[in-house]
Amino acid sequence: MNQLTSSESPVDLPGEAVPPGLSSGAALPGTLPEELRSELVAFRRDLHMHPELGNQEFRTTAALKSRLELAGLHPRVLNTGTGLICDIGRDAEDDDAVHGTGDAAPRTRGMLALRADIDALPIPDTKIGCVYRSTVPDRAHACGHDVHTTVVLGAGLVLADLHRRGALPHPVRLLFQPAEEVLPGGAPDAIEAGALDGVGRIIAVHCDPKVDAGRIGLRHGPITSACDRLEISLDGPGGHTARPHLTTDLVTAAARVATDVPALVARRVDARSGLAVTWGRIESGHACNVVPQHAELSGTVRCLDLDSWRQAPDLVHAAIDEIANLYRAKSEINYVRGVPPVVNDPLITELLHDAMATRRGTRAIEDTPQSLGGEDFSWYLERVPGAMARLGVRTPGDRGVRDLHQGDFDADEYAITVGVEMFTAAALLDAERF
Secondary structure, three states, X not given: OOOOOOOOOOOOOOOOOOOOOOOOOOOOOOOOOHHHHHHHHHHHHHHHHOOOOOOOOHHHHHHHHHHHHHOOOOOEEOOOOOOEEEEEOOOHHHHHHHHOOOOOOOOOOOEEEEEEEOOOEOOOOOOOOOOOOOOOOOOEOOOOHHHHHHHHHHHHHHHHHHHHOOOOOOOEEEEEEOOOOOOOOOHHHHHHOOOOOOEEEEEEEEEEEEEEOOOEEEOOEEOOOEEEEEEEEEEOOOXXXXXXXXXXXXXXXXXXXXXXXXXXXXXXOOHHHOOEEEEEEEEEOOOOOEEOOEEEEEXXXXXXXXXXXXXXXXXXXXXXXXXXXXXXXXEEEEEEEEEOOOEEOHHHHHHHHHHHHHHHOHHHEEEOOOOOOOOOOHHHHOXXXXXXXXXXXXXXXXXXXXXXXXXXXXXXXXXXXXXXXXHHHHHHHHHHHO
């Protein structure tokens, strides 16, 4: 059965100690009321049924805007037309203080931002017997962005209630970002639209189907990898296979590029950087006895290390040119910059650790390896410190992995509660520490 139901409490582990920064052992406010929990599950399922691709998230944006306004908040749609920014506990005087435009002294610490990505993937939803399966052909929330969005929405609603009761010590920003799946991601556009104005720190979660719901994975330093796109065209005079010496043997040239370029690049950086060229497509020729005039290759360049990622375009260009020149092939290279690695700041990672420990105990936190996947959350971390946690979405006891970017992906909806309560705890602890 592919439909997942929300676990009652798959991991409910008490905290072993009160995290540093809490002034007392009293329970931290900001837990998720049952009525809101049910609403958020319904909201997530509605998003799941109506997935929208990057920069086309108009329905999603409208749904978020409507719910935030119902809570008395004032969201602002990004100038790209989709995605929103919404501040909680910040008024006109706060604006002056943050930007230093009023009489108040400039505020240096900035707000904590909670970021969610809102777009879906261009793949079909293949779940069977699922009442909230995608209703849009060849579109699916197969990376969990509907969960990320619901978590930030839920945290915002809880924090707004705390603010109304005078229990939110410092303003918090909600950032609903479009187009994460579109290289180089929607984050640069969101930054240009002012997403980080007045922000001092930023946090996010990403669904992890290898971690049980009720748990999170954390890592200091790089938690994702850089990812770029590479497209190559090779050209030269073709001819009859009986006379290859009169042609540019593009099939062999393409094959050598495919095999030799990854090896050359890997030998020109520290092996620990994990710089890897991997091909997804190679195409040339139409007949067995004709040497073609054109060949194409495309693939990705991934890297674990930020410094090596910055060197990657020059290294890849040089390696391709070396091999192409050996075969007298003319090369055209389209190297599309994607995203750098997400490098978690140690202090913000500890903030997430202590927020989760406050809610679920330290046994609900596990170390997570660095992923080879890319995430445009990294662009924010080029500007401000931040951290991303892996949010467990696997139903405990389920050993089958519904992996990301697969049509049958789904999430245990208990993860929504976990994410909301971790984020609200992080906002309250942040106000004490920064």
